[in-house]
Amino acid sequence: MTTTAVVRRREVIQPGPAEALGALLGVTVPDLAGEGIPLLWHWLYLLDRPATADLGADGHPVRGTIPAPPGSGRRRMWAGGSVTRLAPLRVGEEAVRESVVESITDKDGRTGRLTFVTVRHRVTQAGRLTVDERQDIVYRDLSPAPTASAEPEPVVVPAGADERTIDVTPVLLFRYSALTYNGHRIHYDREYATLVEGYPGLVTHGPLQALAMAEAARAAGLADAPVLTFDYRLVAPLFDDQGLIARAFAAGGTVTTRVRDRTGRETAHGTLSRHP
Helix, strand or coil: CCCCCEEEEEEECCHHHHHHHHHHHCCCCCCCCCCCCCCCHHHHCCCCCCCHHHECCCCCECCCCCCCCCCCCEEEEEEEEEEEECCCCCCCCEEEEEEEEEEEEEEEECCEEEEEEEEEEEEEECCEEEEEEEEEEEEEECCCCCCCCCCCCCCCCCCCCCEEEECCCHHHHHHHHHHCCCCCHHHCCHHHHHHHCCCCCCECCHHHHHHHHHHHHHHCCCCCCCEEEEEEEECCCCECCCCEEEEEEEECCEEEEEEECCCCCEEEEEEEEEEC
């Protein structure tokens, strides 16, 4: 099933959100008026800001948003996506984002009913397409909280010289939620995340993991091409007490990115393609 309704949002791109993200992650903020904002930093702009009355019990909007949940009581997860940066998105100029749900597909999974939603976002500035993005969202039925069981202490795998560690704390998750206007309670409300949705801890945002991979590529000098395409996938949940270690490396003309926890378990991966 598809829908063709397009939602448009306009905003003058200001330096404040980008400067705040740089301070939050401890990364360099480039010349925002010249170079434009780094890859994936457009997620700080042109945001949905729903009324409180439009929020569901999980803190996520249930109406007036792209996408709207396919039903009540469904668990929402960011599965991955693809972002192409075609031109710099610069501060001081108005930008327009057009969003549309491209497809909705229902499937039966191991744990029950799954609904896959594909959303397309296109951001233009001065009449030029700057960002073309596909987001993959999946909804599933809530499951009961798992029964606690004794497990051996995991072995910690230290970060390598080419890896970057982000100290994932409840404060960092809360501040990132605030910066992206994300009210989803699984990221900052531990009681809700564990007792209602059945997670073992606070959930580290999927977009934050993608951003960590893009920043690892930028720090390694691998994200400086005029046009970039970043394809990424979230492959396992990551929780606040598990750490976040990102890496980006070039091999055979392809830039590969990874996120793992402190025990070496991979939770996200991506491929960055550089175009002249």
